Amino acid sequence: MAEVISQSSILTSYELIREHIRRTPILRVPAGELIEDVPIALKFEQIQHAGSFKTRGAFNALLSGELPDTGVIAASGGNHGAAVAYAANKLGVRAEIFVPEIISPAKLAKLEEYKAKINIVGRNFSEALEACLIRQETTGAKLLHAYDQAVIVTGQGTVGLEFEEQVPELDSLLVAVGGGGLIGGISSWYRGRVKIIAVETEGTSTLHSAREAGQPVGVTVSGLAADALGASTIGTLGFNAADKFVSNSILVSDQDVRNAQRLLWESFRQIAEPGGATALAAILSGRYTPEPNEKVGVLVCGGNMDLSKF
Secondary structure: OOOOOOHHHHHHHHHHHOOOOOOOOEEEEOOOOOEOOEOEEEEEHHHOHHHEOHHHHHHHHHHOOOOOOOOEEEEOOOHHHHHHHHHHHHHOOOEEEEEOOOOOHHHHHHHHHOOOEEEEOOOOHHHHHHHHHHHHHHHOOEEOOOOOOHHHHHHHOHHHHHHHHHOOOOOEEEEEOOOOHHHHHHHHHHOOOOEEEEEEEOOOOHHHHHHHHOOOOOOOOOOOOHHHHOOOOOOHHHHHHHHHHEEEEEEEOHHHHHHHHHHHHHHHOOOOOHHHHHHHHHHHOOOOOOOOOOOEEEEEOEOOOOOOOO
């Protein structure tokens, strides 16, 4: 039977990490303000420590069991690395992070701020991960996979737990997808109690392509959100959960994402990176059309934006 994260493990993780993370706020947008006849609840996870939801999984991994003296090691497009570096710095653990050449200056600055050992290797996440795995064999550091490791996915699932506590009346929830850790955790929490809609950009369609093929398949990564949603293949845990609990998978364009970023700033004075604004882009662009009076939740999941490009 395909492995899926349990609700009980997400509850246990939340108790473990809650004193180390922010319970990020909800903004309730009345029907008619963004979409006619549809109230929307935005959860601003981009103001989480280190700028994204990934800090939840990082703390869960670091607090779940013994760590070697050589600390932890990870590969990342940027946000996972920043989260691991932040959590490790707070807990006094050594962290070594591998990132690809496409990492944004804003995310690189976060890694430097949190005093991680940084290795810039390869053109994309997959090549950075390959170098990370070779290094891990040498050092014996604990590997923290960006999205396909149970302890990480369970931590990300605490976003869903919080969302349900804060907005229990949701009918649907839109979630951006990269490697699948976030959608895997959140959908494993809700387990069909609300309609989960996965959203990806046209250049980062790992889950959409996997659903069409019936199994994880490799994709060529490109476009505006590649540094955040840039896994070349959906993770097994994310795919398994999506196969059971995700209602629909939607693709948006880079321009749709830019429009969502602009609206978040102009209407709410919130800054989101492209990956962070991707879920909102689906509803603003009309690529997801809610029913009248459908109570919609949208997760804004990352805010590590280079302000010179914003």
